[in-house]
Amino acid sequence: MERRPTVLIVDDDEINRDILRSCLEENYDILEAADGQEALQVLSDHTDEVDGILLDLIMPGMDGYGFLEQYSKEKRWQNIPVLVSTADERQQTENRCLEAGAWDFIRKPFNPAVVELRLKNTISRRRYAEMQRRMMKETFSRYMEPAVVEELLANGMTGEDIRIRNTEIAILFVDIRGFTSMSEQLEAEKLVEILNHFLTLTSTAIQRNGGTLDKFIGDCTMAFWGAPLPCEDKAYRACRAAMDMMEWASEFRTFAKENYGQDVAFSAGIHMGTAVVGSLGAQDRKDYTAIGDTVNTASRLVSIAPPGVVYISRRVAGELGGRAEIESLGRDVFLKGKKEGFEVLTLKGLR
Numbered sequence: 001m002e003r004r005p006t007v008l009i010v011d012d013d014e015i016n017r018d019i020l021r022s023c024l025e026e027n028y029d030i031l032e033a034a035d036g037q038e039a040l041q042v043l044s045d046h047t048d049e050v051d052g053i054l055l056d057l058i059m060p061g062m063d064g065y066g067f068l069e070q071y072s073k074e075k076r077w078q079n080i081p082v083l084v085s086t087a088d089e090r091q092q093t094e095n096r097c098l099e100a101g102a103w104d105f106i107r108k109p110f111n112p113a114v115v116e117l118r119l120k121n122t123i124s125r126r127r128y129a130e131m132q133r134r135m136m137k138e139t140f141s142r143y144m145e146p147a148v149v150e151e152l153l154a155n156g157m158t159g160e161d162i163r164i165r166n167t168e169i170a171i172l173f174v175d176i177r178g179f180t181s182m183s184e185q186l187e188a189e190k191l192v193e194i195l196n197h198f199l200t201l202t203s204t205a206i207q208r209n210g211g212t213l214d215k216f217i218g219d220c221t222m223a224f225w226g227a228p229l230p231c232e233d234k235a236y237r238a239c240r241a242a243m244d245m246m247e248w249a250s251e252f253r254t255f256a257k258e259n260y261g262q263d264v265a266f267s268a269g270i271h272m273g274t275a276v277v278g279s280l281g282a283q284d285r286k287d288y289t290a291i292g293d294t295v296n297t298a299s300r301l302v303s304i305a306p307p308g309v310v311y312i313s314r315r316v317a318g319e320l321g322g323r324a325e326i327e328s329l330g331r332d333v334f335l336k337g338k339k340e341g342f343e344v345l346t347l348k349g350l351r
Contacts, residue, residue, distance in 0.1 A: 004029050005051035005123055010039040010067065011085070012059040016110075020054060020085075023112040024119070036062030040070055043077065050080055052123050054106065054115075057086045057097070068100035079130060081122040085110070164278030169226035170234035170316065171275065171295055172211070173302040174202055174245055174268040179219040182262055190260055195219060197255070198266075201248050209241040214289050220302070224290050227277040235272050235319035236350070242268040242310045243350055249308070268310040269301025270347070272319060300335035301344065310347040317345050325349040 006029040009020050014034075021030050031046060033039035036059060043050060057064035064084060071077050084097045087108040094105060104122050106115055176182070176198055183191055202221040206213050210231060214222040223241070225234040249266045256264040273294035280289050301311040317326050325348040332341035 006031060006046070006049045007119065008033065008039060008042060008046075008050050008053045010034075010036065010053060010059075010064070011056040013056070016056065016085075016108075019110055019112075020115065023110070023115050027116070028119075035059045036064060036067030036070075039067055043071070043080070047076055047080075051126065052119055053080060053082045054119070055082050055084050055102070057084060057088065057093075065096070065100065068097065068102060072101035079126055079133075081126050083118060083122060164276060164280065166274050167227045167277040167290075168234075168272070168274050169224040169277060169290060169294065170238040170270065170272040170319075171222070171224040171290060171298040172206075172238045172242055172268060172270050173220060173222055173298050174242060174266055175220035175302055177265045177267050177307040178263075182264075186260065186262070194256060194260060194262065194264065197252060198264075201252060202245055205241045205244040205248070208244065209237045211237060211241055212288075215287065222295075222299075224275075224277075227290070228288070233319075235270070235316045236323065238270050238272075239310070239312065239316065239320060239324065239347055239350060242270060242347070246308060246310060265307030267302055267305035267307055269298045269303070269305055269312075270310065270316050271298040271301060271313045272315045273297075296337060297335065297342075300337065303336070304333075304344075312345050312347050314343045314345065320350070323351045325351070 004027070007024055008031045009017050010033045011017050011020070012034050017032055021032075024030060029049075031042055031050065033042050039053070039055070040062075043053070055064045055067060064086075068082065071082065078101075081103040082101060083104045083106050084102045085106045085108060086093065089107070097105070103125075104118055106118055176195075182194070186194070198219065199216055199221060202223075203213050206221070206223040209225075211223045211225050212227060214224060216222075223238075225231045225237050231237065245266055245268065249264075253264050256262045271294055275290040275292040275294040277290045278288070280287065280291065297313065301313065305311040312320075312326070317324065320326075327346045327348060329344045329346065330341075331343040333344040335342050335344075
């Protein structure tokens with residue numbers, strides 16, 4: 001059973017508190033405070049319970065403005081709506097309160113129907129925002145480190161950040177070489193164990209370097225940098241993740257040989273450019289992903305990379321500058337789906 005919402009009434013006038021309580025007590029649990037300082041204490045003690053605040057402006061001690069100033073400094077209170085109750089109809093008063101963090105206004109003398117309607121609508125807005133936040137947290141926790149997701153949400157990431165749009169990203173594909181032949185030799189349980197080790201290793205490197213894990217495609221991992229929020233030094237971070245994978249792969253290779261009798265090696269491909277990024281898919285099943293020629297090019301690079309090799313594009317090499325040790329294969333490498341030759345470079349190391 002869903003709990004009843006709780007409202008904190010803040011007013012130094014006991015008659016006003018009685019009026020508001022009688023308006024609301026049928027549908028709400030009520031907390032009360034006689035000034036801003038007392039309200040801060042009540043809110044601190046009942047943060048997880050309070051769904052809305054009705055705040056008087058003019059009070060002795062700490063007035064409504066003082067309360068709003070302290071309330072706006074606490075991140076844990078930012079999603080608790082404050083409705084200011086005042087007889088002051090001046091626009092500058094309303095502007096000042098809105099700038100300080102108020103969500104809405106209720107004019108004195110109180111109209112009970114208006115009070116309840118405004119409060120109901122504001123709490124509904126809050127609950128909708130919380131639902132959106134939970135959905136975004138659940139969605140992005142699959143792609144990024146939970147701590148990073150919390151930081152993004154705390155800094156104001158909204159549904160606008162996951163809408164479909166053209167975005168410049170650096171994209172990485174990495175896969176297990178010879179996986180098809182391996183799958184013919186191993187029992188299903190052992191094959192899954194190898195695959196899970198690989199996917200854990202790649203996702204750890206991606207998260208460690210601030211990337212967005214897009215998806216696992218069989219024995220391939222896809223990730224990108226630059227969305228949902230901008231990312232500094234996208235190409236370097238993607239290459240750093242790939243090099244971490246290659247470094248860790250040597251230990252994994254020894255482990256796979258000793259335990260499964262298999263010689264396991266990774267290859268990677270990295271490209272950078274504009275892609276369509278956003279929540280894509282069917283009406284009832286969407287994923288946050290990237291599509292377009294930039295994605296296809298990175299996929300083609302990994303498909304031709306030998307075991308233990310990271311292939312990058314000239315665009316990525318240009319972003320790395322003198323921080324990378326690279327070797328060009330020339331400009332006449334033909335990637336599947338491309339009519340003209342493409343310059344492919346081997347990333348040998350990062351400084």
